[in-house]
Amino acid sequence: MSKDQREEHKMAEDCFFFNKDTLIVKPQKKHPPLLRMIVIALVMISGVYICSVCLKQRGLGFAPNLMKIDVVEQPCPDPNISQDGNAPVVHYPQPTTYRRNECRCTPVRFFAILSMQRSGSGWFETLLNSHINVSSNGEIFSVKERRSNISSITATMDKVYNLDWLSSAAKNECTAAVGFKWMLNQGLMTNHEEIVSYFNRRGVSAIFLFRRNLLRRLVSILANEHDRNLKQLNGTHKAHVHSKDEADVLARYKPTIDAMKVIPTLNDNDKWVMDALEYFKSTRHIVLYYEDLVNNRTKLKDVLDFLKVPQLKLVSRHVKIHTKPLSEQVENWDAISNTLKGTKYESFLHSDYKK
Numbered sequence: 415m416s417k418d419q420r421e422e423h424k425m426a427e428d429c430f431f432f433n434k435d436t437l438i439v440k441p442q443k444k445h446p447p448l449l450r451m452i453v454i455a456l457v458m459i460s461g462v463y464i465c466s467v468c469l470k471q472r473g474l475g476f477a478p479n480l481m482k483i484d485v486v487e488q489p490c491p492d493p494n495i496s497q498d499g500n501a502p503v504v505h506y507p508q509p510t511t512y513r514r515n516e517c518r519c520t521p522v523r524f525f526a527i528l529s530m531q532r533s534g535s536g537w538f539e540t541l542l543n544s545h546i547n548v549s550s551n552g553e554i555f556s557v558k559e560r561r562s563n564i565s566s567i568t569a570t571m572d573k574v575y576n577l578d579w580l581s582s583a584a585k586n587e588c589t590a591a592v593g594f595k596w597m598l599n600q601g602l603m604t605n606h607e608e609i610v611s612y613f614n615r616r617g618v619s620a621i622f623l624f625r626r627n628l629l630r631r632l633v634s635i636l637a638n639e640h641d642r643n644l645k646q647l648n649g650t651h652k653a654h655v656h657s658k659d660e661a662d663v664l665a666r667y668k669p670t671i672d673a674m675k676v677i678p679t680l681n682d683n684d685k686w687v688m689d690a691l692e693y694f695k696s697t698r699h700i701v702l703y704y705e706d707l708v709n710n711r712t713k714l715k716d717v718l719d720f721l722k723v724p725q726l727k728l729v730s731r732h733v734k735i736h737t738k739p740l741s742e743q744v745e746n747w748d749a750i751s752n753t754l755k756g757t758k759y760e761s762f763l764h765s766d767y768k769k
C-alpha cells in the first residue's frame with residue numbers, strides 16, 4: 415500500500431468513526447422538544463458536511479477497493495526482458511505476510527542447494543547469506559512432516575519461494591535470490607521425479623555441493639556423531655564452530671573407521687552423487703566441490719554469476735574443524751590406508767588442503 419493510500423484509508427476510517435459517534439449522541443429526555451430538534455438538526459447538518467468533505471478528499475468515494483487493486487495489480491516489467499538463453503526464470507513474488515514495497519518489481523530467482531551432510535554446506539550457506547540480496551533459509555526439510563509426501567514438499571517450497579518463509583536468513587524486501595539447503599537423504603532422491611518437474615516448472619536452479627574427498631567426509635561424520643554424544647564444548651553439541659579453540663577441541667577426537675565397511679560406504683556415497691546428478695541433469699544447475707571453494711575463492715564468483723546477483727565479498731564466521739593431514743585424524747590409519755591402496759579411492763589418502 416502506498417503512503418497516500420494508507421492515509422486515505424485512515425481518513426476513511428476516521429470519517430466513519432466520526433459519523434458513528436455523532437449518531438450515538440442520544441437526546442436527553444430532560445431537554446425540551448425544541449432544543450432536542452435543534453440538536454438533531456445540527457448533528458445532521460454537520461454529519462452531511464463532514465461526509466461530503468470526506469468523499470471529496472477521497473475522490474473515488476465509495477470504491478476504495480477499486481483504487482487499491484488498480485495500484486497493486488500494476489504489472490511489473492516482463493520477467494523475460496533481460497534474459498539471455500542462460501538466465502533463470504525470474505519471479506515477482508507477492509508474500510502474504512508482508513509487502514515488498516519499493517522492491518515489488520525487483521525480480522527474484524529461485525535456487526536450492528543440494529548437498530550431503532558434512533560437505534561444507536553449512537559454511538557455504540553462511541557465505542551466501544552474507545550477501546545482501548540472497549536469502550538461503552537453511553535445512554528446512556530436516557523436519558520430517560515437511561517431506562512426508564510430495565504435497566507437503568511442494569507446499570513448503572511454495573512458501574519459501576513466495577518469500578513467506580520466516581527464518582533468520584529472511585532479508586529485506588529486496589531479496590533477489592531465495593532458496594534453501596536440501597540434503598539428498600531428506601526426501602529429495604525419493605521424490606526426485608516430482609521435484610525435478612517442480613524445479614523446471616518454477617525455474618528453480620540447483621546448486622550441487624559435494625565433497626571430492628569422501629574419506630574426509632567420513633571422518634567428519636564420525637567426529638560429529640562422537641560430539642553429538644559427548645557434547646565436548648561445555649556440554650553442547652556443535653556441528654559448526656566459530657573459533658580455532660573450539661575447532662581444536664573437536665578435532666582432537668580421532669575416529670576408528672571400520673576397514674571392512676569403508677569401501678562399501680564410499681561406493682554408496684559415490685552412487686548417491688552420481689544418481690543425484692543424473693536425476694537433476696535437466697534442471698538448470700551448477701556443480702561445486704567443497705575443496706575447490708576452499709582452495710579457490712573465485713569459484714564463489716561463479717556462484718554469484720549463476721544466481722545473477724551482484725558480485726560482493728562473501729564472509730563466514732565458520733572455522734574449519736579438521737585441518738590436519740588425514741593420517742593424523744584417523745585412529746586406525748594403517749588399516750584404512752592398506753584397504754584403500756590400489757583402489758579408485760587411493761587418492762583420498764593423499765589429497766590435502768593446499769592452504
Ligand SMILES: *[C@@H]1O[C@H](CO)[C@@H](O)[C@H](O)[C@H]1NC(C)=O
Pocket residue numbers: 492494495
Ligand atoms: C518474452 O517472451 C515471449 C515468449 O517467448 C516473447 O513473445 C516476448 O516478446 C518476450 N518479451 C520480452 C520483453 O522480451
Ligand SMILES: *[C@@H]1O[C@H](CO)[C@@H](O)[C@H](O)[C@H]1NC(C)=O
Pocket residue numbers: 520546547586588589590723724
Ligand atoms: C540488493 O539489495 C539492496 C538493498 O536492499 C537493493 O538496494 C538492491 O536493489 C538489491 N539488488 C538487487 C539486484 O536486487
Ligand SMILES: *[C@@H]1O[C@H](CO)[C@@H](O)[C@H](O)[C@H]1NC(C)=O
Pocket residue numbers: 559560562563565566
Ligand atoms: C502429507 O503429509 C502431511 C504432513 O505429514 C499430512 O498432513 C497430509 O495429510 C499428507 N497428505 C497426503 C495426501 O498424504
Ligand SMILES: *[C@@H]1O[C@H](CO)[C@@H](O)[C@H](O)[C@H]1NC(C)=O
Pocket residue numbers: 646647648659660663
Ligand atoms: C566454556 O565455558 C567457559 C566459561 O563460561 C569459557 O571460558 C570457555 O571458553 C568455554 N569453553 C568452550 C570450549 O566453549
Ligand SMILES: *[C@@H]1O[C@H](CO)[C@@H](O)[C@H](O)[C@H]1NC(C)=O
Pocket residue numbers: 710712713716
Ligand atoms: C579458480 O576458479 C576459477 C573459476 O572457476 C577458474 O577459472 C580458475 O582456473 C581456478 N583457479 C585455479 C588455480 O584452479
